[in-house]
Amino acid sequence: MEMNSMGENGINDKYIIIVGCGKLGAHLAGLLFESGKSVVMVDMRPSAFGRLPDGFGGFMLEADATELDTLKKAGIENADVFVATTDDDNTNIMLTQIAKTIYGVKKVVARVYEPHRQKVYEEFELETICPMILSAEAFRDYIESDGGGE
Amino acid sequence: MEMNSMGENGINDKYIIIVGCGKLGAHLAGLLFESGKSVVMVDMRPSAFGRLPDGFGGFMLEADATELDTLKKAGIENADVFVATTDDDNTNIMLTQIAKTIYGVKKVVARVYEPHRQKVYEEFELETICPMILSAEAFRDYIESDGGGE
Numbered sequence: 001m002e003m004n005s006m007g008e009n010g011i012n013d014k015y016i017i018i019v020g021c022g023k024l025g026a027h028l029a030g031l032l033f034e035s036g037k038s039v040v041m042v043d044m045r046p047s048a049f050g051r052l053p054d055g056f057g058g059f060m061l062e063a064d065a066t067e068l069d070t071l072k073k074a075g076i077e078n079a080d081v082f083v084a085t086t087d088d089d090n091t092n093i094m095l096t097q098i099a100k101t102i103y104g105v106k107k108v109v110a111r112v113y114e115p116h117r118q119k120v121y122e123e124f125e126l127e128t129i130c131p132m133i134l135s136a137e138a139f140r141d142y143i144e145s146d147g148g149g150e
Numbered sequence: 151m152e153m154n155s156m157g158e159n160g161i162n163d164k165y166i167i168i169v170g171c172g173k174l175g176a177h178l179a180g181l182l183f184e185s186g187k188s189v190v191m192v193d194m195r196p197s198a199f200g201r202l203p204d205g206f207g208g209f210m211l212e213a214d215a216t217e218l219d220t221l222k223k224a225g226i227e228n229a230d231v232f233v234a235t236t237d238d239d240n241t242n243i244m245l246t247q248i249a250k251t252i253y254g255v256k257k258v259v260a261r262v263y264e265p266h267r268q269k270v271y272e273e274f275e276l277e278t279i280c281p282m283i284l285s286a287e288a289f290r291d292y293i294e295s296d297g298g299g300e
Contacts, residue, residue, distance in 0.1 A: 016293065027265070028286040032293065081293050109292055111285065115177070129288050135261065135281040136178040142259055142277065143166065143182065143231050 013038060017079045019065040019095055020086035024111060024131070026051035028085065033058050040074045065095055071103070081107040089113055096126050163188060167229045169215040169245055170236035174261060174281070176201035178235065183208050190224045215245055221253070231257040239263055246276050 039058030082099035084092035189208030232249035
């Protein structure tokens with residue numbers, strides 16, 4: 001993917017906050033930055049930011065996102081998208097609920113590990129992505145496809 | 151998804167070996183069994199089989215898949231598909247290579263955690279699925295889609 005030359009105020013620009021700079025969060029931040037988005041990455045572990053890809057030019061905020069002050073510092077009042085990818089399902093759900101209900105962020109999405117909780121999240125009308133479910137479906141689709149054999 | 155009534159010898163039947171009954175492997179086994187496939191799950195940890203969904207009617211083989219005898223017991227000589235979803239990338243790659251090159255299994259696919267290794271796997275012409283990459287792309291697609299906001 002080539003760097004998008006769209007400027008910070010480009011028509012396609014979005015202001016995106018990601019909490020949790022694990023492998024998934026860091027890779028996602030890189031993808032979004034590459035496509036011209038403004039990205040703020042929040043993590044309380046200084047070492048976590050080392051996972052961000054080379055060339056990542058978004059913002060990094062070292063702070064505990066479960067403190068409301070942190071979300072304000074991250075600019076949540078102006079955020080178009082809020083993403084929670086910490087390694088704790090409950091934290092992710094709590095954060096996305098706060099982003100949605102208190103700050104009115106239009107798009108919020110959380111990573112969840114436990115699929116049996118996913119139905120609960122749907123009742124809260126929170127968008128969630130479960131890597132395990134997604135992966136199992138990808139395996140199944142590959143297995144059931146015609147291609148792949150030699 | 152409804153249970154498929156296709157019998158064990160139905161025209162759509164495939165014989166599938168999965169090694170690694172973690173969350174992903176167990177969920178995948180359930181999906182494949184539901185769609186009428188013959189599934190053999192291999193894991194060396196007896197407790198792991200408890201992750202299989204209720205109603206799973208495939209075979210369970212408690213053994214170390216890195217011993218060649220285990221793969222034979224699992225029926226690898228007749229397998230159409232071989233899937234490795236242990237929690238170790240190297241084990242998954244080794245097993246899929248054995249399935250492909252020694253036993254000539256037509257479709258083999260491995261879960262990998264480390265995307266930077268994925269390119270190496272492609273050189274071996276092994277199909278791999280990286281849950282992290284898949285998930286990051288799903289997040290990005292959701293974020294860049296028009297829907298989702300209210």
